[in-house]
Amino acid sequence: GVKTIGDIMKCLAVLAICALFSSAQPLSKPFGDPLPAIEGLVTRILGESYVSKFGYEVIPDEEGKDVFEVDADQQAKKPILRGNNGVSLASALNFYLKYSCNCAISWGRHGTGDQLNLPQPLPLPAKQRVASPVKY
Numbered sequence: 001g002v003k004t005i006g007d008i009m010k011c012l013a014v015l016a017i018c019a020l021f022s023s024a025q026p027l028s029k030p031f032g033d034p035l036p037a038i039e040g041l042v043t044r045i046l047g048e049s050y051v052s053k054f055g056y057e058v059i060p061d062e063e064g065k066d067v068f069e070v071d072a073d074q075q076a077k078k079p080i081l082r083g084n085n086g087v088s089l090a091s092a093l094n095f096y097l098k099y100s101c102n103c104a105i106s107w108g109r110h111g112t113g114d115q116l117n118l119p120q121p122l123p124l125p126a127k128q129r130v131a132s133p134v135k136y
Contacts, residue, residue: 034058034086041090045105046116053122055080056089066132068092070100072124079122091130100125 035058039051055073061084068083068091079096083089097103097116100123106113 032086034083034089037086038081038083038089038093041093045093046118050118053078054093057082058089059084061085062131064135066091067129068095069127069129070096070125071127074124077121077124079125095128095130096125099128 035056038056042051042054055076055078057080059067059069059082061067066084066088068081068088070092071080071082072078073080079100081089081092081096083092094105097105097118101118102115103118104113104115108114
């Protein structure tokens with residue numbers, strides 16, 4: 001059938017994401033190490049200087065379901081992002097930016113829909129844990 005520009009752009013975005021993740025890690029690790037993945041995401045979204053402003057931890061899944069947490073390291077005075085895989089860590093970052101920093105990331109063209117004016121210093125969140133309601 002006839003495809004709209006929007007449909008074509010969505011397909012290209014999905015292909016680009018698949019290409020990015022398929023070449024991101026060597027095949028010896030089937031799912032890759034999620035810590036370099038989240039650090040890379042923080043660099044792409046917020047800038048390299050923000051990588052060290054967060055703590056990152058891998059945690060076990062919850063009964064086979066993805067889970068993430070946002071928390072604070074009170075001594076280091078920085079937010080902690082936890083997740084059982086790269087997607088969960090990315091979800092923790094999004095949750096933190098949305099609910100602790102009042103920021104938004106959207107699919108706008110060239111970042112036109114993003115609001116990433118982060119408060120300084122970064123706020124320390126109360127601990128939150130979110131488990132996926134379904135298994136993927």
